[in-house]
Amino acid sequence: MYDAGKIIVGLVIFLLLITAPVWYNAASGQASYAPHLEIVTDAKACVAPTDYMRTSHMELLNTWRDEVVRHGEREYTAFDGTVYEKSLSNTCMGCHSNKAEFCDRCHDYMAVGRPYCWDCHVEPKGGSQ
Ligand code: HEC
Ligand code: HEC
Numbered sequence: 001m002y003d004a005g006k007i008i009v010g011l012v013i014f015l016l017l018i019t020a021p022v023w024y025n026a027a028s029g030q031a032s033y034a035p036h037l038e039i040v041t042d043a044k045a046c047v048a049p050t051d052y053m054r055t056s057h058m059e060l061l062n063t064w065r066d067e068v069v070r071h072g073e074r075e076y077t078a079f080d081g082t083v084y085e086k087s088l089s090n091t092c093m094g095c096h097s098n099k100a101e102f103c104d105r106c107h108d109y110m111a112v113g114r115p116y117c118w119d120c121h122v123e124p125k126g127g128s129q
């Protein structure tokens with residue numbers, strides 16, 4: 001048969017190797033560096049919990065678009081019970097009106113490029129690009 005101990009040691013080494021960049025960043029303190037994002041609204045919360053927004057706002061936007069365009073559903077009830085219009089320009093940019101110091105700054109920092117949404121959707125005044 002095989003030696004389970006050796007396989008496990010091998011797996012641990014493999015995992016350490018493929019996650020090495022993460023450990024390296026954590027150890028050098030780089031992982032905690034983030035661009036300074038200006039929140040300009042008086043609101044205390046986003047339309048979903050911050051962690052979720054940080055990682056998944058693009059999926060939420062896609063869901064909103066599909067629900068509006070395909071089903072005509074324009075109302076979104078947030079986790080805290082607030083009802084919002086499912087709108088990129090009116091809702092997201094209503095609070096995050098500083099696109100340059102918020103959306104753009106993070107996208108540039110993460111090197112994910114600038115979304116093409118503004119070809120059609122109204123960009124808040126003062127936005128860069
Ligand atoms: C080619 C033009 C075009 C582009 C590019 C585009 N959209 Fe839209 N989008 C529309 C139109 C037209 C509607 C329907 C507007 C309505 O019915 O209110 C819409 C609706 C939406 C809605 C729901 C209503 C609203 O006003 O926000 C969301 C959310 C949305 N799009 C998100 C996005 C996102 C995110 C991107 C970029 C990844 C994007 N769209 C790119 C044309 C576009
Ligand atoms: C009612 C005002 C409001 C609306 C509407 C709103 N946000 Fe937010 N958003 C906030 C606030 C306030 C925070 C910071 C919350 C905190 O500090 O925990 C935030 C945080 C975020 C974050 C995380 C930032 C970080 O620190 O990493 C992202 C991304 C985000 N919003 C995107 C969006 C998008 C996309 C939309 C539209 C789908 C949207 N927001 C709609 C107020 C809003």
Ligand code: HEC
Pocket residue numbers: 037054057058061092093096102103104106107110112114115116117
């Ligand atoms: C905390 C960092 C951060 C902030 C703030 C942020 N984004 Fe993003 N956004 C990202 C990352 C990272 C991606 C790429 C995710 C991927 O490729 O899977 C992304 C992707 C997107 C996409 C999808 C792009 C595409 O072409 O499919 C849209 C749309 C988008 N963001 C809109 C916004 C808007 C609007 C705001 C401001 C209200 C915003 N984002 C603020 C980090 C952020």
